[in-house]
Amino acid sequence: MAKSGRLGRVLTLLGLALLLGACSLVEIEDAALTSWKPAGPNAERIDDLFWMVFNIAAGVFAFVVVALIVIVVRFRDRSGAKEPKQLHGNARLEVVWTVIPALILATIAVPTVQSVFDLTGCDPDSMRIQLTGHQWWFEVQYPDYGIDTANVVVIPAGEEACLEMTSDDVLHNFWAPALHGKRYLVPGQFTELRLESYEPGEFWAHCAEYCGLSHSLMRARVLALAPADFQAWVEAQQQPAVLPAEGTxxxxxxxxxxxxxxxxxxxxxxxxxxxxxxxxxxxxxxxxxxxxxxxxxxxxxxxxxxxxxxxxxxxxxxxxxxxxxxxxxxxxxxxxxxxxxxxxxxxxxx
Ligand code: HEC
Ligand SMILES: [Cu+2]
Incomplete structure (x- = not known):
């Protein structure tokens, strides 16, 4: 074999190994930004859609590969075999292979468009939380409660909270993969993101739009609390600070x-x-x-x-x-x- 061919093979194998290696990260606690573990209805909706499209694509892939192998084997050139029958223009075949992909695409398009609309905007009755992007941290405000905090978005589990998002400087993007997809924080505009977790838990989030030097260090957490704990948190946050005793x-x-x-x-x-x-x-x-x-x-x-x-x-x-x-x-x-x-x-x- 030519030297360059061998090198190509080794590089391909190395590349594949790296790619597969990345999958192992999913199980590590530190790699908490995985979209494979939906923990709320919105992320689950996206996950369901992903798997539906994936399964259809896998079916098409399997069909094409099998058909290819069958054709290659069956019509291969054998000594003495005569040339297979040559066809040109078969209206029925052409209709079939136009209609089937069109049906497949429609099967994908309808739930996709429906999900896009359902996942955009919030329930008008849901609790409002204002999320403002700053280089390089997230400000979290609760207008109904008069709370101003940072980086940890506290929500009650099992209920929808609505993030009303904007930016104080450049474009940012909020992404808490266990709970929803990504959405932009745009200076001078408000975008909405519905956040809901089935169970209490802590979820990682990250700014998902390059926003300057420390973009990679602009993260956040979503902390979902049982409703009673959420109420207690609200009451504690509403208190002013207790000043330390003089002399301490x-x-x-x-x-x-x-x-x-x-x-x-x-x-x-x-x-x-x-x-x-x-x-x-x-x-x-x-x-x-x-x-x-x-x-x-x-x-x-x-x-x-x-x-x-x-x-x-x-x-x-x-x-x-x-x-x-x-x-x-x-x-x-x-x-x-x-x-x-x-x-x-x-x-x-x-
Ligand atoms: C010129 C403005 C400025 C001054 C002065 C300043 N800070 Fe900050 N501080 C910031 C900004 C902006 C951040 C957010 C940085 C980030 O997360 O990237 C921050 C973050 C912090 C945080 C982390 C808060 C959190 O919850 O993320 C602490 C604690 C803090 N500052 C303490 C102090 C103390 C103590 C002083 C005085 C000795 C001080 N800062 C002076 C601008 C300032
Ligand atoms: Cu960023």
Whole structure:
């Protein structure tokens, strides 16, 4: 065999091995962005459609391959065999092979178009959640409850919640594959996405449109809670922060927070004295009132797998752009002591 032919074969085999290797990732906990495990009615609808189309395509493939093999074997050139009968123009055959594919395409088109319409927009009665894309994190607001949080979209299980999505800067896209397909977040427009999970659970999401340097670090979570737990979560989020007692380390951290520029970008709701901290709009960062109630932060990329929250926070506060290139949270040149105090303060902000 020619050398280049052999190389081609080896490369093909390697390519196939890589491709198959990717399938094994599906079972790993870390590869949670799989669309093979629908966990709600909308994702299930998409999954059903996918399998229907796949099965039809597999049937067509099998038919073509079998027909090809039969023809190749039956009409192969044998010594002494006479040439098979030559046909030209068979109206019946041509009608059949036009009508059958047309029927197959119609079988696919009708449920596809129906699903596209059914999956677009929300039930008008469903709970509204506003999702705003920022480079590189998701802001999550509940207008009915006056809640402002980040990166973790909390919904009640077994009910539809409606994401009303927009962007503060460039195009983003929200994709929680266990619950739905992808949909754009467009500056100056609102798009809707219905989110529903059958059972309580935590689902991974990712920005699915390239949006700048840290696009790959713009993730999110959907946390579906049992309805009673959801109510409890709402009530806890509605509370203003409890300020730490004077003289404690958390209090020292609060002093750093109000004196080191954090409040230029981060809101923090406190009761009474001093009132709410609301930064100028131009420098919007996540609301930190209940920071510690979120299990992930900084676009749901921290803490990294296996890292403690404290280590992750320390890394983040020391130099955000080194964790997320291009981050709009600058390195504020904090001392180690300031960072320690801030961590205690933030981790008490439940
Ligand atoms: C110039 C604006 C700006 C300033 C000043 C700033 N931040 Fe941030 N901060 C941000 C932005 C933007 C993000 C979101 C970054 C991301 O996820 O990509 C962020 C994220 C965070 C987060 C993660 C929040 C979450 O839930 O994802 C924490 C904690 C935080 N900042 C703390 C602080 C502290 C403490 C200070 C003061 C020492 C501070 N920030 C100063 C803009 C700022
Ligand atoms: Cu993005």
């Amino acid at each position: 380390q958390a209090w020292e951290g609060y002093q750093v927070f109000v004196n080191k520029g954090c409040t230029q970008c981060h809101s923090y709701r406190v009761d009474g004295e001093g009132g709410n901290i609301v930064p100028a709009d131009a420098f919007n960062g996540p609301d930190l009132t209940h920071f510690a109630s979120r299990n992930v932060f900084a676009g749901a990329v921290l803490p990294e797998y296996g890292e403690s929250r404290e280590d992750a926070l320390r890394r983040w506060l020391a130099d955000p752009p080194s964790v997320k290139p291009g981050s709009y949270m600058p390195n504020l040149a904090l001392t180690a002591e300031e960072i320690d105090n801030l961590i205690v303060f933030l981790e008490e902000s439940r």
